[in-house]
Amino acid sequence: MPASTAPESGEVSDSDLVKRCQAGDTRAFDVLVNRYRGKVYAMTYHMIQNETEAWDLAQEAFIKAWRAMPNFKLDSAFYTWLYRITHNVTYDWLRKKKIQGDGEFDDSHTDHRVAAGAEAVARHEPAPDTALKNAELGARIHEAIAKLSPDHKQVILLREVEGMAYEEIAEIIPCTLGTVMSRLFYARKKLQEMLKDTYENAL
Template identity: 30%
Template structure:
């Protein structure tokens, strides 16, 4: 069933084939979650919004006209639901505790250090994206991480393609400045220690 086009899977779902909708969910679950996460900046909220977006999509599947790609239609649902969630809920900061009371072997420690270094780079990029406005962060994510076209993004966020180009340019410029500033601060902190 993986070789079927989205439109074929939609048709099968509308005829009662729940496995077909399961394939659509598998195809787009990561991208839907990523978009929700970019907008909400909270994993638990993003998971809920992603699930809700698929439920909404399933319930509204008979309204999908096929003039846009299914993924674009689904992202639009996710985007709007994420914005609704942002309006309803204030953000809170999540903290994670680390238990360092148990001794750790050298091999495990090396793996942990390598992983932490990779996570640190990833954290810097994510932190920089998080400092963008929610809309700009979503647009950057849709373009660079989900590989959507400018036209598709414009359909999702209801802005003109020219506005999307301007936002991408501005977002790239802000990210470069934020990353350069973060790296410079990190180097200075390491130099002081």
């Protein structure tokens, strides 16, 4: 699957590391953390768009993965399994936030920054028009993603960012293939609506 990080030649495979973890080898787990922390953190960051909370949630996902490791039967890719845990951790967090009345889509948690790793232009530096437009588009995309419901956000991220197949998304969420397609459709329509002027002007 496109999203999984297959170990490079010479590296220990995920399944071997999982077996070592199941035997209590914490160093093997550290290798898995190194291998997937960037992806897990990106997922939590895109979901909640707050660096500190995303960092904590990513860590929580790994801790839960360690606790659940004895029950992992290796019947799916480690990465898919880890993502399911990350998904649950993030959802629990969003649910708690909603219960606490913070507002599910509170803009105070959305700093509208262009994420690390994305193309960005420093605010005080003179920038060419194209770079500036690119940075503005990045900010608008982040803003639009933040306004999606968690369900829609999740499918968009799993499909567009992680490049997962429908079956994998259905396994992670979990839901039917029809639900995946419906959510993808409505998520894209909502994004399209929010970014309408950007694309209408460009077309």
